[in-house]
Amino acid sequence: MxxxxxxxxxxxxxxxxxxACTCVACCEARREGRPRYRGDNPSGGGLPVWFWxxxxxxxxxxxxxxxxx
Numbered sequence: 001m002x003x004x005x006x007x008x009x010x011x012x013x014x015x016x017x018x019x020a021c022t023c024v025a026c027c028e029a030r031r032e033g034r035p036r037y038r039g040d041n042p043s044g045g046g047l048p049v050w051f052w053x054x055x056x057x058x059x060x061x062x063x064x065x066x067x068x069x
Contacts, residue, residue: 017036
């Protein structure tokens with residue numbers, strides 16, 4: 001059976017734990033001020049690298065279309 005969309009997002013973003021997880025490891029990390037998931041930013045902000053790559057490719061294509069027309 002395929003995982004649901006929210007399960008896939010949770011696994012990718014939070015390492016399998018929901019944002020308000022109350023397991024012992026997450027509670028201890030929260031008390032110590034450490035991030036409980038991948039990345040250094042505990043607020044979860046920012047965009048992934050692949051997003052910026054796609055934006056760059058689209059921008060180059062648009063500029064090439066403007067200047068080569």
